[in-house]
Amino acid sequence: MNDTHRPDLTSWVESANAPDADFPVQxxxxxxxxxxxxDELPRVGVAIGDRILDVEAALEEGVLGIDxxxxxxxxxxxxxxLNGLMALGPEYAGALRAxxxxxxxxxxxxxxxxxxxxxxxxxxxxxxxxxVPAEIGDYTDFYASVHHATNVGxxxxxxxxxxxxxxxxxxxxxxxxxxxxxxxxxxxxPVGQLKGAGDEAPTFAPTRMLDYECEVGFYVGEGNxxxxxxxxxxxxxxxxxxxxxxxxxxxxxxAWEYQPLGPFLAKNFxxxxxxxxxxxxxxxxxxxxxxxxxxxxxxxxxxxxxxADQARGGIALTLDVLIASRRMRxxxxxxxxxxxxxxxxxxxxxxxxxxxxASGGCNLRPGDLLASGTVSxxxxxxxxxxxxLTWRGTEPLTLPTGETRKFLEDGDxxxxxxxxxxxxARRIGLGECKGEVSAAR
Amino acid sequence: MNDTHRPDLTSWVESANAPDADFPVQxxxxxxxxxxxxDELPRVGVAIGDRILDVEAALEEGVLGIDxxxxxxxxxxxxxxLNGLMALGPEYAGALRAxxxxxxxxxxxxxxxxxxxxxxxxxxxxxxxxxVPAEIGDYTDFYASVHHATNVGxxxxxxxxxxxxxxxxxxxxxxxxxxxxxxxxxxxxPVGQLKGAGDEAPTFAPTRMLDYECEVGFYVGEGNxxxxxxxxxxxxxxxxxxxxxxxxxxxxxxAWEYQPLGPFLAKNFxxxxxxxxxxxxxxxxxxxxxxxxxxxxxxxxxxxxxxADQARGGIALTLDVLIASRRMRxxxxxxxxxxxxxxxxxxxxxxxxxxxxASGGCNLRPGDLLASGTVSxxxxxxxxxxxxLTWRGTEPLTLPTGETRKFLEDGDxxxxxxxxxxxxARRIGLGECKGEVSAAR
Numbered sequence: 001m002n003d004t005h006r007p008d009l010t011s012w013v014e015s016a017n018a019p020d021a022d023f024p025v026q027x028x029x030x031x032x033x034x035x036x037x038x039d040e041l042p043r044v045g046v047a048i049g050d051r052i053l054d055v056e057a058a059l060e061e062g063v064l065g066i067d068x069x070x071x072x073x074x075x076x077x078x079x080x081x082l083n084g085l086m087a088l089g090p091e092y093a094g095a096l097r098a099x100x101x102x103x104x105x106x107x108x109x110x111x112x113x114x115x116x117x118x119x120x121x122x123x124x125x126x127x128x129x130x131x132v133p134a135e136i137g138d139y140t141d142f143y144a145s146v147h148h149a150t151n152v153g154x155x156x157x158x159x160x161x162x163x164x165x166x167x168x169x170x171x172x173x174x175x176x177x178x179x180x181x182x183x184x185x186x187x188x189x190p191v192g193q194l195k196g197a198g199d200e201a202p203t204f205a206p207t208r209m210l211d212y213e214c215e216v217g218f219y220v221g222e223g224n225x226x227x228x229x230x231x232x233x234x235x236x237x238x239x240x241x242x243x244x245x246x247x248x249x250x251x252x253x254x255a256w257e258y259q260p261l262g263p264f265l266a267k268n269f270x271x272x273x274x275x276x277x278x279x280x281x282x283x284x285x286x287x288x289x290x291x292x293x294x295x296x297x298x299x300x301x302x303x304x305x306x307x308a309d310q311a312r313g314g315i316a317l318t319l320d321v322l323i324a325s326r327r328m329r330x331x332x333x334x335x336x337x338x339x340x341x342x343x344x345x346x347x348x349x350x351x352x353x354x355x356x357x358a359s360g361g362c363n364l365r366p367g368d369l370l371a372s373g374t375v376s377x378x379x380x381x382x383x384x385x386x387x388x389l390t391w392r393g394t395e396p397l398t399l400p401t402g403e404t405r406k407f408l409e410d411g412d413x414x415x416x417x418x419x420x421x422x423x424x425a426r427r428i429g430l431g432e433c434k435g436e437v438s439a440a441r
Numbered sequence: 442m443n444d445t446h447r448p449d450l451t452s453w454v455e456s457a458n459a460p461d462a463d464f465p466v467q468x469x470x471x472x473x474x475x476x477x478x479x480d481e482l483p484r485v486g487v488a489i490g491d492r493i494l495d496v497e498a499a500l501e502e503g504v505l506g507i508d509x510x511x512x513x514x515x516x517x518x519x520x521x522x523l524n525g526l527m528a529l530g531p532e533y534a535g536a537l538r539a540x541x542x543x544x545x546x547x548x549x550x551x552x553x554x555x556x557x558x559x560x561x562x563x564x565x566x567x568x569x570x571x572x573v574p575a576e577i578g579d580y581t582d583f584y585a586s587v588h589h590a591t592n593v594g595x596x597x598x599x600x601x602x603x604x605x606x607x608x609x610x611x612x613x614x615x616x617x618x619x620x621x622x623x624x625x626x627x628x629x630x631p632v633g634q635l636k637g638a639g640d641e642a643p644t645f646a647p648t649r650m651l652d653y654e655c656e657v658g659f660y661v662g663e664g665n666x667x668x669x670x671x672x673x674x675x676x677x678x679x680x681x682x683x684x685x686x687x688x689x690x691x692x693x694x695x696a697w698e699y700q701p702l703g704p705f706l707a708k709n710f711x712x713x714x715x716x717x718x719x720x721x722x723x724x725x726x727x728x729x730x731x732x733x734x735x736x737x738x739x740x741x742x743x744x745x746x747x748x749a750d751q752a753r754g755g756i757a758l759t760l761d762v763l764i765a766s767r768r769m770r771x772x773x774x775x776x777x778x779x780x781x782x783x784x785x786x787x788x789x790x791x792x793x794x795x796x797x798x799a800s801g802g803c804n805l806r807p808g809d810l811l812a813s814g815t816v817s818x819x820x821x822x823x824x825x826x827x828x829x830l831t832w833r834g835t836e837p838l839t840l841p842t843g844e845t846r847k848f849l850e851d852g853d854x855x856x857x858x859x860x861x862x863x864x865x866a867r868r869i870g871l872g873e874c875k876g877e878v879s880a881a882r
Contacts, residue, residue: 137578138619143702153701163700168643169634173702174615174709178579178804179667188668190801193610193742202609204742204800226620226711227629227882253801259604260594261584261614262703268615268803270667301634301645359645360631360694361882362709363619441668441802 004028004101005285007426011104012111013122016049022419022429023047025104026285028097029241029276029431030082032131035123042131044077044085046097047276047431048104051122055096058121063103063110069095081135082219082277086240087366089222093240094281130275132182133243134219134367139180139271140357141215141247141371142172146347148376151388167297170304170348170356175247175371176268183244183274183433189410189440190269192253202256206440209251209393210408213374214321214384214416216343217245218350219277219367226363232306235351236280238364244274244319244416244433245371251387251407273369274416274433282428286420288314290349303359304352313349317430318342319375319418321384325403326411333400335415339389341375341382410439445469445542446726448867452545453552454563457490463860463870464488466545467726469538470682470717470872471523473572476564483572485518485526487538488717488872489545492563496537499562504544504551510536522576523660523718527681528807530663534681535722571716573623574684575660575808580621580712581798582656582688582812583613587788589817592829608738611745611789611797613814616688617709621810624685624715624874630851630881631710633694647881648691650834651849654815655762655825655857657784658686659791660718660808667804673747676792677721679805685715685760685857685874686812692828692848714810715857715874723869727861729755731790744800745793754790758871759783760816760859762825766844767852774841776856780830782816782823851880 004026010017011025023029029047034040045052055077058064064071073096076084085093103110110117143149146166153161165171181187189210195202221240224230230238247267254266290313299305319342322335348356353370364370374384383389386407390396393406408414414437418430445467451458452466464470470488475481486493496518499505505512514537517525526534544551551558584590587607594602606612622628630651636643662681665671671679688708695707731754740746760783763776789797794811805811815825824830827848831837834847849855855878859871 138617165634165636165643165697165700168636169698171698171702172705174617174705176579176615176803177618178806178809179802181667188802191670192801193606195606195609201739202606202742204744226622229632229882250801256606257610257612258701258703259606260699260703261612262699262701264613264615265797265801265803269801298642301643303645356706360633360691360706360710361620361629362617362706365619368619441670 004098005425007424010106011048012106012108013049013051013104015051021049022431023049024426024428025101026426027278027282027428028100029278029282030085031133031276032080032082033123033128036127036129042080044082046100050125052125052128053100053104053121054123061117061120064099070099081367082133083135083367086134086219086221090237090281093279097279097281130182132180132273133275133277136177136180136367136369137365139175139177139369140172141175141373142170142353143373144170144346144348144353145373145376147345147378148374148384148388151376151383155392170353172353172357173262175271179268180271180273183272185272185435186438187248187270187272187435188438190250191440192250192265193256194252195256207250207252208407210437211249211251211386212321212408212414213247213249214319215245215247215374216317216372216418217243217273218370220364220370221366223365224358224363227361229361230355230358232304232309232351232355235355238354239280239350241277241279242283242430243277244418244430246272246414246416246433246435247371248272272433272435274431276431278428278430283315283420285425286316286422287312288316288344290314291345291347304356309349309351313351314344316344316422317418317420319384319416322415322417323399324413325399325401325409327401327403328399329413331401336400338397339381339383341377341384343375345377346372346375408437410437412437445539446866448865451547452489453547453549454490454492454545456492462490463872464490465867465869466542467867468719468723468869469541470719470723471526472574472717473521473523474564474569477568477570483521485523486564487541491566493566493569494541494545494562495564502558502561505540511540522808523574524576524808527575527660527662531678531722534720538720538722571623573621573714574716574718577618577621577808577810578806580616580618580810581613582616582814583611583794584814585611585787585789585794586814586817588786588819589815589825589829592817592824596833611794613794613798614703616712620709621712621714624713624876626713626876627879628689628711628713628876629879631691632881633691633706634697635693636697643697648693649848650692651878652690652692652827653762653849653855654688654690655760656686656688656815657758657813657859658684658714659811660684661805661811662807664806665799665804668802670802671796671799673745673750673792673796676796679795680721680791682718682720683724683871684718685859685871687713687855687857687874687876688812689713713874713876715872717872719869719871724756724861726866727757727863728753729757729785731755732786732788745797750790750792754792755785757785757863758859758861760825760857763856763858764840765854766840766842766850768842768844769840770854772842777841779838780822780824782818782825784816786818787813787816849878851878853878
């Protein structure tokens with residue numbers, strides 16, 4: 001933790017000082033934006049309140065110094081993705097964040113001397129178009145919530161919900177990078193092969209069991225060379241930051257196709273990510289011990305174990321899922337929160353996921369996305385997908401309009417939100433990850 | 442088929458005229474190369490005999506015309522990958538191939554007028570370094586050989602080898618793009634979690650069941666927009682060409698980790714591809730009917746069925762696997778062919794794989810790689826991986842030196858070869874896909 005986390009800091013960008021602001025001066029997440037309806041090239045920005053600090057403009061303004069790590073970091077932001085900055089390692093992104101923290105604080109000399117600097121550096125978020133923040137070379141999806149794995153397993157194998165490998169292996173699989181879209185992009189209901197238990201043959205039809213999955217995504221910073229694993233003790237420094245991930249899923253397609261090689265079309269039609277990447281540094285005040293392993297669970301193999309990681313492998317990050325049906329939106333009814341889970345309940349830490357991923361020599365590249373898998377807690381209202389919340393449709397959800405949901409219907413808008421709160425620290429948020437279901441083709 | 446396939450054509454590049462040459466003037470596959478130990482940027486070339494035609498040099502020489510599709514195609518080759526050319530669609534790559542076919546034929550006026558053009562256009566393959574030919578955004582691995590699926594299934598479920606979905610769904614999963622390497626790159630034996638049936642807990646150790654998988658890879662040409670499927674009737678035109686793929690696999694890691702989400706670390710430590718991409722156009726004389734479905738098999742759903750595809754969905758492509766142990770190489774013993782299979786035995790056609798992949802709206806991008814899965818035929822010596830050939834190690838293979846193999850040992854070099862032969866057509870080859878196993882870290 002450093003000076004950038006001081007809870008008493010405020011910003012001359014007034015909107016950043018609201019108590020529920022996701023992007024106070026203590027956060028400063030990175031993203032990629034351009035002005036809406038402009039022909040600007042997408043470029044890197046930093047969220048502050050309801051504004052975006054344009055990093056290129058800060059370079060041009062000359063406020064990043066000469067020959068400083070902050071300047072080097074800003075120059076790596078030239079491309080329309082964060083990959084260049086991610087590749088530099090945490091010191092550079094941290095130096096830029098520290099400098100921007102000084103610049104955006106209430107009383108910053110640059111702003112005091114010339115308040116019009118605000119117009120040259122800042123763009124209103126409502127005027128901006130946001131993009132997938134990194135060129136994601138490979139997307140991996142894990143299964144790190146034991147509550148999620150147990151719930152899903154219970155529906156298929158009531159007597160033996162968790163497979164024998166679960167508590168030894170951070171289970172994961174490769175997802176599809178091409179169909180990752182940014183928050184706000186409509187998600188078309190996919191068609192696919194469906195076969196009910198009583199059906200003689202499959203049909204090809206729009207999914208009837210469209211679901212969301214509320215996940216946390218970790219973007220890789222510095223990569224590792226092909227063939228060279230990342231020791232668990234070094235794994236955290238290869239994590240650049242986090243965003244929200246909605247791993248949309250067609251449950252009926254999944255049930256029919258997934259054996260023996262895992263989910264494929266059930267997942268690859270779309271994955272939505274939030275636009276802002278909150279750095280691991282900004283999360284520092286909210287790190288917590290990893291969830292203790294229940295008594296009797298096997299100890300992880302040494303390549304997955306580090307005392308330091310166990311001491312701070314958790315993140316006090318709360319995840320909310322909200323649903324607004326089309327009728328709710330038409331009637332002006334606020335989105336209904338259907339679940340709230342904490343990332344502290346995860347069975348595997350982010351460092352364990354990354355160390356496992358690289359343990360056989362697989363190379364991770366800057367900008368790769370490692371998603372946690374659905375984050376579900378032990379309580380009923382902490383279940384991070386409808387499959388669990390409605391117990392495969394057997395316990396439908398009731399929305400404020402009286403509408404019920406087993407799975408998503410066309411026009412439903414799903415919003416994921418994430419935020420960190422802790423006594424003695426300034427609340428920070430991950431922003432939103434939103435998508436509306438549009439009708440099948 | 443067009444003029445470029447005429448079996449009587451010969452080239453003024455003499456080595457292209459050898460009867461067993463993989464790269465006669467009827468082939469002209471695309472790849473990416475540079476001169477070894479030079480500081481040249483990798484660039485696009487076309488294989489001809491034991492030479493590479495430098496496409497940039499052909500542009501500079503002015504032999505591609507002005508404002509022609511061939512010239513446009515050559516200009517799209519500017520980047521160090523084939524993606525630009527792939528994105529243009531088959532007409533452009535075909536126009537360039539047709540022009541190069543004229544230029545490289547025996548008696549070509551340009552060569553007759555000035556034989557020194559050879560020195561300006563050609564680089565010897567032995568002097569060239571070759572690269573992964575495309576920037577592969579996403580790599581998908583299918584499971585399209587029913588013989589492979591049946592063999593593998595038999596070892597795990599003797600009474601019910603094929604799962605119920607196999608004959609309805611072209612089963613596939615997402616692979617890892619970052620660890621795809623070009624032929625010739627050593628492959629380090631991975632470490633991973635292993636757990637034998639009798640072991641109480643897993644250990645973390647070098648795999649004891651390292652295997653190859655002999656596959657055919659299809660590179661995507663023109664992509665499809667996110668949300669827009671590709672009708673089966675159009676699917677072939679989205680295929681740019683083919684190469685060889687060795688999907689190295691750690692069978693013990695796979696057995697322990699793969700449930701419920703599929704193979705992960707068992708596969709993502711390395712995948713080797715051959716450097717030359719043989720275009721679908723060059724394969725035209727070798728197209729064959731798709732393998733007939735055995736009586737009683739369910740008909741594919743309409744989105745996977747086209748009479749035209751059934752009529753030419755097969756490829757008369759023979760695939761050989763050769764192994765040379767370190768001792769064999771030291772003693773000057775030639776690599777031993779351990780299997781030979783034909784791609785005509787596949788259960789699903791390339792067009793079916795692509796149409797299925799895009800059927801839920803997943804977008805395929807130029808340069809994406811769709812691999813077939815292990816190509817195994819019905820005969821014992823047509824099994825395309827050691828898991829099948831040695832029946833999980835129970836029937837070891839004997840090499841010419843008397844050495845035996847259940848799985849690969851350090852120092853073993855595996856070479857995949859592919860070629861097309863048919864009466865009335867000039868034989869063409871895919872070249873080689875080679876890798877030597879190095880010791881675990």
